[in-house]
Amino acid sequence: MKSVIALVGRPNVGKSTLFNQLTRSRDALVADRPGLTRDRQYGLGKVGERSYLVVDTGGLSGEAETLDTLMAQQTLQAVSESDVVLFLVDAREGLSGADEAVAARLRVMGKPVLLVLNKTDGLDPDATAAEFHSLGIGAPIPIAAAHGRGIQGLMRRVWEHL
Numbered sequence: 715m716k717s718v719i720a721l722v723g724r725p726n727v728g729k730s731t732l733f734n735q736l737t738r739s740r741d742a743l744v745a746d747r748p749g750l751t752r753d754r755q756y757g758l759g760k761v762g763e764r765s766y767l768v769v770d771t772g773g774l775s776g777e778a779e780t781l782d783t784l785m786a787q788q789t790l791q792a793v794s795e796s797d798v799v800l801f802l803v804d805a806r807e808g809l810s811g812a813d814e815a816v817a818a819r820l821r822v823m824g825k826p827v828l829l830v831l832n833k834t835d836g837l838d839p840d841a842t843a844a845e846f847h848s849l850g851i852g853a854p855i856p857i858a859a860a861h862g863r864g865i866q867g868l869m870r871r872v873w874e875h876l
């Protein structure tokens with residue numbers, strides 16, 4: 715059976731952009747408008763001889779009142795079906811309360827989670843990463859999904875969990 719990688723994080727952190735990098739497809743809807751990818755999207759990716767499934771999600775806003783929405787339910791469903799979760803955060807926006815709420819949701823689900831720090835292009839990765847250590851998910855893995863940077867290193871870390 716193929717391994718399943720779920721992409722989670724609040725809207726606009728770059729989940730669909732990373733999905734496109736990991737699957738080399740344009741299936742996911744990438745847009746400036748947050749929350750546009752409402753349904754789960756599956757794509758097939760490959761590293762060498764090994765293939766995997768990637769699930770893009772509409773994301774979790776972290777706001778209590780929206781946790782019961784269809785989008786949040788589908789995201790949590792995608793997490794429960796996955797083998798490893800990539801939790802994306804935004805280096806430009808910095809750590810937010812929404813990130814902390816998403817981290818808390820993921821913690822109780824008991825899946826392996828890798829913290830992925832996106833949009834590090836033009837920024838000092840170490841300086842921007844520092845504040846995200848407080849999420850308690852380990853050292854953030856810096857990438858710039860829109861530029862295809864850090865993806866190989868990220869996938870090496872993913873394989874440790876598959």
Ligand code: GDP
Pocket residue numbers: 723724725726727728729730731732743744745746748749750751773832833834835857858859860861
């Ligand atoms: P999603 O809502 O989490 O799926 O986010 P999207 O993938 O739709 O991306 C939201 C916005 O962030 C888009 O305008 C992307 O072009 C932008 N974005 C994604 N990755 C990067 C990146 O690595 N660097 C920068 N600067 N912008 C990015």
Ligand code: MG
Pocket residue numbers: 729730731743744750751771772
């Ligand atoms: Mg999206």
